[in-house]
Amino acid sequence: MTDLTTLSMLEAKEGLALKKFSSVELTKAHIKKMEATRDLNAFITETADLALSGAENADARLADDVAGIMEGLPIGIKDLFCTRGVKTTAGSKILSNFIPPYESTVTQNLWSAGAVMMGKLNLDEFAMGSANLTSAYGPVKNPWKATDDLNKEYVPGGSSGGSAAAVAAGSVMASTGTDTGGSIRQPAAFCGLVGVKPTYGLCSRYGTVAFASSLDQAGPITKTVRDSALILEAMAGYDSKDSTSLKYEIPSYNTLMTGDVKGLKIGIPKEYQVGGLDSEIEDLWKKSIAWYQENGAEIIDISLPHSKYALPAYYILAPAEASSNLARYDGVRFGHRAEDVTSLDNLYEKTRGEGFGDEVKRRIMTGTYVLSAGYYDAYFVKALKVRRLICQDFEEAYKKVDVILTPTTPTPAFAIGEEPKDPIAMYMNDILTVTANISGLPAMSIPSGFSSKGLPLGMQLIAPKLQETRLLNAGLFLETAANFQGLATNVGRIS
Numbered sequence: 001m002t003d004l005t006t007l008s009m010l011e012a013k014e015g016l017a018l019k020k021f022s023s024v025e026l027t028k029a030h031i032k033k034m035e036a037t038r039d040l041n042a043f044i045t046e047t048a049d050l051a052l053s054g055a056e057n058a059d060a061r062l063a064d065d066v067a068g069i070m071e072g073l074p075i076g077i078k079d080l081f082c083t084r085g086v087k088t089t090a091g092s093k094i095l096s097n098f099i100p101p102y103e104s105t106v107t108q109n110l111w112s113a114g115a116v117m118m119g120k121l122n123l124d125e126f127a128m129g130s131a132n133l134t135s136a137y138g139p140v141k142n143p144w145k146a147t148d149d150l151n152k153e154y155v156p157g158g159s160s161g162g163s164a165a166a167v168a169a170g171s172v173m174a175s176t177g178t179d180t181g182g183s184i185r186q187p188a189a190f191c192g193l194v195g196v197k198p199t200y201g202l203c204s205r206y207g208t209v210a211f212a213s214s215l216d217q218a219g220p221i222t223k224t225v226r227d228s229a230l231i232l233e234a235m236a237g238y239d240s241k242d243s244t245s246l247k248y249e250i251p252s253y254n255t256l257m258t259g260d261v262k263g264l265k266i267g268i269p270k271e272y273q274v275g276g277l278d279s280e281i282e283d284l285w286k287k288s289i290a291w292y293q294e295n296g297a298e299i300i301d302i303s304l305p306h307s308k309y310a311l312p313a314y315y316i317l318a319p320a321e322a323s324s325n326l327a328r329y330d331g332v333r334f335g336h337r338a339e340d341v342t343s344l345d346n347l348y349e350k351t352r353g354e355g356f357g358d359e360v361k362r363r364i365m366t367g368t369y370v371l372s373a374g375y376y377d378a379y380f381v382k383a384l385k386v387r388r389l390i391c392q393d394f395e396e397a398y399k400k401v402d403v404i405l406t407p408t409t410p411t412p413a414f415a416i417g418e419e420p421k422d423p424i425a426m427y428m429n430d431i432l433t434v435t436a437n438i439s440g441l442p443a444m445s446i447p448s449g450f451s452s453k454g455l456p457l458g459m460q461l462i463a464p465k466l467q468e469t470r471l472l473n474a475g476l477f478l479e480t481a482a483n484f485q486g487l488a489t490n491v492g493r494i495s
């Protein structure tokens with residue numbers, strides 16, 4: 001029998017429907033892979049027992065012909081989504097003992113669609129990071145290696161690093177991620193996977209540990225574009241428990257996608273030729289443009305003039321919101337509580353001092369500073385104005401084009417230990433992705449090629465609000481043109 005962990009979800013769905021294998025068999029194959037690849041540190045909590053009972057239930061529903069669209073497919077959940085009865089840490093020591101009494105809407109939607117839960121995936125602490133190096137549960141390794149030195153371990157990207165590594169390793173068929181500034185797209189690019197950040201409000205934020213509420217959006221990481229279309233359909237939908245949730249009927253994306261791009265107008269923003277853009281990525285960008293052009297798409301040069309202010313604005317807005325959101329971790333109601341304290345203030349100080357890592361503390365301090373009475377207008381209000389200008393840039397651009405094509409990241413994955421040591425240099429990882437969060441637009445990363453060292457490279461597409469079908473369709477074309485529809489697991493180091 002073929003190795004079930006190399007299948008895409010659509011292939012597995014077909015195999016389940018034709019009774020070539022059961023969900024229990026499919027799940028057991030993935031549990032085996034999860035156990036064999038523990039050195040990647042992709043999971044914070046493995047839930048093999050839950051997976052097996054979920055698979056048995058799925059097999060019963062498949063037999064009764066009442067299967068959901070994700071029936072019997074084993075997936076992993078970023079440990080930022082609350083899962084009832086299963087520890088949810090947000091990658092932080094401060095939540096090391098937190099067992100949620102409720103389920104996030106996104107995960108509930110997935111279980112209702114029949115998905116099987118394999119476990120909770122490692123991430124940067126509170127989703128703050130670009131390399132999965134800030135997790136209190138240790139770094140995650142990228143399953144991919146560079147051909148010039150097979151002993152070197154690479155970062156999987158972040159903050160959804162465990163989510164990407166587990167899919168690339170074949171221990172789950174897909175995973176959920178969250179993207180506040182690029183945390184789905186950047187790890188997807190580093191691990192040769194598809195990552196989709198939907199329109200803000202498409203997936204409910206209810207039960208997802210908040211980082212920056214006006215930017216946070218859940219989305220999938222998968223092996224193929226069609227798999228992303230499938231799981232997104234299951235995850236998304238209006239939720240009265242989230243006041244920013246969009247009242248919008250989620251279509252069956254896959255039935256609407258053809259991969260045809262004839263007549264599609266593709267915008268190429270000149271401002272995305274940022275300094276520090278790797279020349280191999282720039283070449284791949286040109287190659288991708290040519291593929292679209294050869295297949296009837298129209299390429300149009302555009303300008304997004306305020307893009308250069310996006311990263312500074314993001315690193316004001318995101319920490320500001322984070323400093324407010326993280327005020328709830330005080331050691332009183334839930335999570336870690338410091339011992340031997342002398343006063344209430346001392347309890348807060350000690351708990352937060354012990355519970356948060358350096359990057360989280362840096363964000364809280366930056367956020368509190370930009371919100372302080374003396375600096376509110378100079379920083380926070382200014383950043384809000386920049387946000388409006390960036391939104392207007394996109395509105396102007398979409399009068400001329402249907403989608404925008406850019407690279408996802410300025411560089412390929414870097415080796416663990418060779419990461420930028422200066423936090424500002426690390427923030428540069430998000431330079432091409434943050435604009436989509438600032439503007440709330442849907443965007444995705446598509447694996448489109450390799451560096452000369454054999455590391456995966458991703459291209460990014462950005463579409464107008466709620467144009468996920470158009471986005472996925474343009475992504476499907478690129479995936480096929482780049483010949484990346486073969487599964488990433490086949491070429492990674494995991495056999």
Ligand code: GLN
Nearest residue numbers: 127128129180181182183
């Ligand atoms: N890397 C960015 C940050 O550290 C984005 C994180 C995210 O999207 N969650 O803030």
